[in-house]
Amino acid sequence: MLELRAITAGYDRRNPVVRDVSLAVAPGEAVGLLGPSGCGKSTLARVAALLHRPDSGTLLLDGEPVRRWRHRAPRPLRTAFGVVFQQPRLAADPRLALTDLIAEPLRATGRRDEVRERVTELARTVGLTPDLLGRRPHEVSDGQLQRACLARALVLRPRWLICDEMTAMLDASTTAALVAVVEDYRAATGAGLLAVGHDRTLLHRWCDRTVHWDTLTGTGPSALTGDRVQRAAR
Numbered sequence: 001m002l003e004l005r006a007i008t009a010g011y012d013r014r015n016p017v018v019r020d021v022s023l024a025v026a027p028g029e030a031v032g033l034l035g036p037s038g039c040g041k042s043t044l045a046r047v048a049a050l051l052h053r054p055d056s057g058t059l060l061l062d063g064e065p066v067r068r069w070r071h072r073a074p075r076p077l078r079t080a081f082g083v084v085f086q087q088p089r090l091a092a093d094p095r096l097a098l099t100d101l102i103a104e105p106l107r108a109t110g111r112r113d114e115v116r117e118r119v120t121e122l123a124r125t126v127g128l129t130p131d132l133l134g135r136r137p138h139e140v141s142d143g144q145l146q147r148a149c150l151a152r153a154l155v156l157r158p159r160w161l162i163c164d165e166m167t168a169m170l171d172a173s174t175t176a177a178l179v180a181v182v183e184d185y186r187a188a189t190g191a192g193l194l195a196v197g198h199d200r201t202l203l204h205r206w207c208d209r210t211v212h213w214d215t216l217t218g219t220g221p222s223a224l225t226g227d228r229v230q231r232a233a234r
């Protein structure tokens, strides 16, 4: 279980952008998060992925409170998350060929011997042809780069996926392809998903339940049941 309890977070302690927000994702569950631009969805998603330390509140992973964040988080916790962001160009090192981009987490965790097999397998899964793998980010389209970023997110076989507006920049067919990759992965592994987005129709189709930002504030443990927020999101 991934539980965010009464999270307050932001970039200025005196004026946090996320205030007292609670949300939970069960193993194998897909939760969509909708909300207006700038309300704090990405900030909350980064807290959930251990990339941003909250000012207050608790993140529980399988009942255990997380105490360290970013590079200080223990490796088994950090690698439990795969994250895909909205803008692949900001999320990809421009010096790396796509093959090295996908392999980055394997190299960073000392699993170089798995690189060849995993990159080949994942490139096929996300629909990247071998000729694209040798190119650097500026030599591929946004959709192709986002496919590589999704492959990178899956390469360590995470238990939780955080997709922050993953498809916002993509056309309908690439969107459908990437959502299908995530869903195949979840079906095979039982991973949970938090999908942040603006596209209500997409999230309703994609996720088991969709919650609206406005229903998460000050909801405390009641947000964990899902029922109330699901009704509110309709």
Ligand SMILES: Nc1ncnc2c1ncn2[C@@H]1O[C@H](COP(=O)(O)OP(=O)(O)OP(=O)(O)O)[C@@H](O)[C@H]1O
Pocket: 011, 017, 035, 036, 037, 038, 039, 040, 041, 042, 043, 044
């Ligand atoms: N690194 C940062 N430093 C300072 N303020 C930031 C930073 N990142 C985001 N913000 C501010 O925090 C607020 C919430 O931003 P966030 O990206 O979490 O919202 P969002 O709901 O994901 O928006 P969108 O739907 O437009 O992506 C915004 O007012 C934004 O300007």
